[in-house]
Amino acid sequence: MIIAEKKPIEEIIQEVKDFDRILILGCNECVTVCEAGGKKEVEVLASVLRMYFMAQGQEKTIGERTLERQCDHEYLEEIRNIIDDYDAVVSLACGVGVQFAAEKYLTTPLLPGVNTICLGANEDRGLWTERCQACGTCVLARTGGICPVSRCAKRVLNGPCGGSTNGKCEISKDTDCAWQLIIDRLKALDKMDDYEKVAPVKDWSTDRAGGPRTVIREDVKI
Amino acid sequence: MRLKIPTDFRIVRLPCTGKIDIIHILRAFEKGADGLYVVGCMEGDCHFNEGNFQARKRVEQAAGILDKIGVGGERVKMYNLSSGEGPLFAQYSMEMVNKIKELGPSPVKLAKQRMQKKADAA
Known part of the structure; x- marks a missing residue:
C-alpha cells in the first residue's frame, strides 16, 4: 500500500491561514491503514484547526469529509455539491488523491495534509517499510x-x-x-x-x- | 471514605484508559474544558496488559498538539493509581484543579465566550 506521514500541524496552519472555509478531506484506503489520513485523522486535524483559529480570534468554517478513495472519479464526485461551500481543501490522501482532486475541481485550491513516502508494508504496529x-x-x-x-x-x-x-x-x-x-x-x-x-x-x-x-x-x- | 474532592470537574467513565483516543481529549477542549486528566491503573497492573501505557502515549500526544496550537500542553495529565487508593484520587483531583485554576481559563473557552457575546450583541 501507499505509505504516508502526517505533515506537521504548523505547516498545515501556515498553508490554510488565509482561507475562511476549509474542507478536510480524508481517504478510506492506504492512508487510513497507515494512520495518516483516514476518518480519525480528519477529525483530529479539524478539531486542532478549529481550536487554533478560535484561540486566535478568527472565525473559520472547518468541514470534515472522508471518501472511500480519492483516486477514483466516482468517489470524488461525492463532494461536487459541497465543494463550492469551501475556499480550500486539505486532502489527507496520498499525492495521487491530492492531484486527482485538484484536476477535478479546478477552481478550488487543494493542499496536501500528508507527505507521501513510499510503497510499503505494515511490518509491525507503527512500523511501515518500503518494499516496492x-x-x-x-x-x-x-x-x-x-x-x-x-x-x-x-x-x-x-x-x-x-x-x-x-x-x-x-x-x-x-x-x-x-x-x-x-x-x-x-x-x-x-x-x-x-x-x-x-x-x-x-x-x-x-x-x-x-x-x-x-x-x-x-x-x-x- | 467520604473524602472531600473539588466540584469543578466531571468524571467520564471508561472501561479502560486504553479506550481513550486523542480526539476525545481534543473534543473536550474544543467544547470548552480548561483541563483534563486521565486516571488509569498502576503501570504493570492493567487488566488488558497495556491499556494505561497506550493512554499515557495518547495523553502525551494530545499535550504536544495543545502546546503547538497555543492552548497549553500542561492542561492535560495522566495519573496512575490503584482502585484502593481513594485518598490519592482525591489528592490528584485537588492537584489538577489547583493547577488549572493557576493557569486560568483555556484560550479556546475564552474565545468561544467572546464569540458568543458578539453573537448575542448582534
Missing part, C-alpha cells in the same frame, strides 16, 4: 521474492556490493543488505544455482526515468 519502487519490470522471480530495486541502496542487480557487512548495508547498521536477504532466501529455496546466473541489463524505461507512466487495458475498457 514500482519500477515497472518486476525481477522478484529470480531474487527469491526480495526486491533489490527498492531494498538495495544502490539498486544492484548482481549483488551484494562491497558495502555489505554482517548482513547489513553500509548506509546504516539498521538496514539489511537486500542481497544478503536474497542469498539467504535462495539457500532456503535450494535455488543457489539461480544466484550464479548474471542478470541481464534491466529495462529502466518502465521506471520513472521514462517519464510518467500509463497503463492502458483495452480488455477492461467500457
Whole structure:
C-alpha cells in the first residue's frame, strides 16, 4: 500500500491561514491503514484547526469529509455539491488523491495534509517499510521474492556490493543488505544455482526515468 | 471514605484508559474544558496488559498538539493509581484543579465566550 506521514500541524496552519472555509478531506484506503489520513485523522486535524483559529480570534468554517478513495472519479464526485461551500481543501490522501482532486475541481485550491513516502508494508504496529519502487519490470522471480530495486541502496542487480557487512548495508547498521536477504532466501529455496546466473541489463524505461507512466487495458475498457 | 474532592470537574467513565483516543481529549477542549486528566491503573497492573501505557502515549500526544496550537500542553495529565487508593484520587483531583485554576481559563473557552457575546450583541 501507499505509505504516508502526517505533515506537521504548523505547516498545515501556515498553508490554510488565509482561507475562511476549509474542507478536510480524508481517504478510506492506504492512508487510513497507515494512520495518516483516514476518518480519525480528519477529525483530529479539524478539531486542532478549529481550536487554533478560535484561540486566535478568527472565525473559520472547518468541514470534515472522508471518501472511500480519492483516486477514483466516482468517489470524488461525492463532494461536487459541497465543494463550492469551501475556499480550500486539505486532502489527507496520498499525492495521487491530492492531484486527482485538484484536476477535478479546478477552481478550488487543494493542499496536501500528508507527505507521501513510499510503497510499503505494515511490518509491525507503527512500523511501515518500503518494499516496492514500482519500477515497472518486476525481477522478484529470480531474487527469491526480495526486491533489490527498492531494498538495495544502490539498486544492484548482481549483488551484494562491497558495502555489505554482517548482513547489513553500509548506509546504516539498521538496514539489511537486500542481497544478503536474497542469498539467504535462495539457500532456503535450494535455488543457489539461480544466484550464479548474471542478470541481464534491466529495462529502466518502465521506471520513472521514462517519464510518467500509463497503463492502458483495452480488455477492461467500457 | 467520604473524602472531600473539588466540584469543578466531571468524571467520564471508561472501561479502560486504553479506550481513550486523542480526539476525545481534543473534543473536550474544543467544547470548552480548561483541563483534563486521565486516571488509569498502576503501570504493570492493567487488566488488558497495556491499556494505561497506550493512554499515557495518547495523553502525551494530545499535550504536544495543545502546546503547538497555543492552548497549553500542561492542561492535560495522566495519573496512575490503584482502585484502593481513594485518598490519592482525591489528592490528584485537588492537584489538577489547583493547577488549572493557576493557569486560568483555556484560550479556546475564552474565545468561544467572546464569540458568543458578539453573537448575542448582534
